[in-house]
Amino acid sequence: MRIKRIAILALVATLALGNVFAQKTELNFWTWRPEDTEKYQALLASFEKQNPGVTVKISAFKNTEYNTILSAALAGGSGPDVFQSRAYGGLETFAQSGYLEPLDAWVPELKGFDKAPLGGATSIKDGKVYGVPFASQTLFVFYNKAIYKELGLKVPETWDQFLANLAACKKAGYQALANGGKEGWTLEVMMGSLAPNFYGANDFFQAVVAGKTNFQDPRFKGAMDKLKELTPYMPDLFMGVSYTDMQASFINEMAAHFVGGSFEAGYFSSQNPKLDFGIFAGPVAKAGDPRHVSVYADGNFSMNSGSKKKDAAAKLLKFFASKETGNFFINELKQVSAVPGADTSKSPYIKEVLSLQKFNTPYIFLVGFRYNQPTGSALFQSAAQGFFAGTLSSADLCKQIQDGIATYYAPFQKK
């Protein structure tokens, strides 16, 4: 009698619970791109249609505060079910702290992804994949096609041609280069776009990561000296020129070149739809040399290991690994999707970026040296400001980077 009652109760409970699950599962999804929220909502609506019973609530946070807020929420035992996570060192923090769910089993689609973007989603500690990579970024030079046409310039292949073009633009009264140095990271982008062809791209990268050489290598120092040759073509008092100023001068067609990343294009076009810009990879010493561009994984979608809705979260992540999301990145966000086989036919720009990636090399400090403090990026950015302002020599610059990284990087420590 009693047993029967309990059994009935249990049955009712199971049914009720089952009902709850069947009714609705709401996933929380966090991103650091408030500017894309509206577009994401359209994508997520498509997901919800394909997965009845699962809804997604998106919250966007200011990029600069995102890590802090995510840390606080995860450490406090809550946080979103699915969220954007940074690549490389930024991923490591959350992966090693145990807040990320390894995805190898949940999202089998990851097996088809390229090694390069997966590198940004893989922990260097245990080799497990903790994220679905969403985009890769490429660093190169934007140029204004109208100005090139007006001055009869040709897209440069060698460094000397590049300098000659800059000189011609300057002479014609244009700002030859938009780039300034108020924010150190724009200098790092400049290094990533233009230096690899002079420091020896992948050869140097592999050697320096293995500790076979270091940043005081004459190749690296030489590349830095090359960068310094650009200062006459940068704006007046360029150390005071901020990123916003740089964007404004290129968008408003006052500057002929903008050394930047593939992530710029969307904003350029939205601000000035008439702006006709082209792109080229960093110039080389002599014609015919392979022209390398720096490439890095931008970030991933990850799952909170403490989530109570892992099945639904996995559905969302599989969706993020699908071609639909890939196409969304290309067509809506103008980003180079990391999803294999995404369709680039509707976006000539993305196609062009991909063609520049033919010779690619890891964005050196981000990919290799952002796992500990002080990061290679932080060291470069600050010292480069001194270098461009003229208070540090290229030897000082290289030494500061080397000494800073050597405080924790084992391959640099054994002499």
Next chain:
Amino acid sequence: MSADLRFASASTGKKILVAAVQVFFVLYCLLIFYPLFNMIMSSFKTTREILRFPFALPKSLDFANYKTVLVDRGFGRFFFNSLWMTGTTMAFVLLFGSMAAYGVSRYTYRLRTTVYLVFLSGIMLPLKAAVIPLFIIMKRLDFVNKPISVILIFIAMSLPSTIFILSGFMKAIPKDLEYAARIDGCSDWMIYRHVVMPVVTPAIALVTIYNSVPVWNDFFFPLVFLQDQKFKTLPLGLTNFFGQYSTDWSLLFTALSLAILPMLLLYAFMAKYFIKGMTAGAVK
């Protein structure tokens, strides 16, 4: 009257001094009004215009941005949330803060210095530094995603400096006033309420404005603790205009121009008390 710098009988040196002071004040006022003007004008421009011609006047005074911000982006609601959260915060800050200031400045007792130091030590480090433990505490209290979490934090953030400033002013009130009231049979509460508080009105006005500005403008704690759309505050809404590689300056300035309004009104209202305070001082 005697407090004036008397021009008529003043020496040449003093006249020059007064003229120089006037020049200084006029310049400073210009330096205040120009950015204000600049900010409001920018709210009528597009982002591209702001970046291209930052100092030019807008082509037209089109209020479309204001409509976008208030209606489409939901700032009407954010505005309202900010108003009542800041209002509630300040009410408690002034009540508890002035009480505590009274408690540490108008009595002599053994623990006084300790109590004073405990309050004082609360301003030695920004609370932002402790966001993770704070989150854990709020979660345990089940306050996460409820307005009470940020209101409590704002109250706590503002109390130390309020107590510090007010107790400084309360200390300076002559004891005789209090003795007289005590002889008349006033309780401690009545002395606090009817003797001490009226005398420190200028200081109250000062701490009100000093503390409500950071509370009104803070986006960090609402960002961490309030994820629900219906509780979002104005500065939190502002953060939506900051993209990773792009900022919507046009809408941002619209929202900023709206956001400064209540503070300007509050300040205009409080400034009255500085002048009142002056007469109060004269009577005394």
Next chain:
Amino acid sequence: MHKKNSEKLWIAFFVSPAMAIVVSIILLPLFMSLFNSLFSWRQLIRDEFVGLENFRRVFFTEPYKTRFSNAIGNNATWLGVTMLVQNTLGLAMGYFLSRRIRGSEFYKRIIFIPVLFSIVAVGFLWGLYLKPNGLLNGFLKLIGSPEMARAWLGDEKLATFSIIAVNIWRWVGFPSLVFLAAIDSVPTECLEAAWMDGAKDRTVFFRIILPLIVPSILIITVLTIVGSLNVFEQIYTMAGLDGSPNYSTDTIGTLFYRTGFGSVDSGNPEIGVGSAIGVIIYFLTLAASLVSIMSLGKQEVEL
């Protein structure tokens, strides 16, 4: 005895609400987080007790040693310049406003407006005025000295001072109003008596007003110390978390935040070392405040 007890109750009544909130919402989490300085950390997870190791790292090992001494030097600059320029200016402004110079009623209603600006607006607008082709350089060109043009925020030697100048622009109204309120509450009889005796304005100011407003000087001094040792937002909005350019505007506040939370794009927050820096800021501020309270407190004149 009975009176004593009721007084105790009154004190408890006045002090306890604020005390409860400050202790539970500020001091408790702050000490919880400062406690972290005694541990080693594996990313965001607390590892083992290491005593004062993190403090040793801040003071004696690279890169923290260099960064810390550089940052604290900048904090000293902030403190010195703010004390000297902002507070002296504030005292002068408060004094002249209290002397009811022409327009003082108007100025009184204006000078606090910069504080009302959100820091975001301040950062952007002053960024516009101080950038290479901004208003200040334009003005210098206009008055015929374009050679004075500088990258005010991008020059290692100038950036800190430019940011301090903007901060003074923003905050000078506060000490002005505090001093104004204080001077206004100086009993008029005192001043009148002095003037009757034929005392000069200068004598009245230094001999009568200044000694009587010591409590407000104390308030402003302590708040300046706290503000200068904790300066963060101003740097963050105008120079970034790294104290650009080349750490020339870095302060212990930005260093603390960067170390404890990691910078925007890079991982591995050093929570242990970061918390140690936090502890140092905390006790430094407390010590400096106590010293000024004790030394200025002696000067206080009882009425």
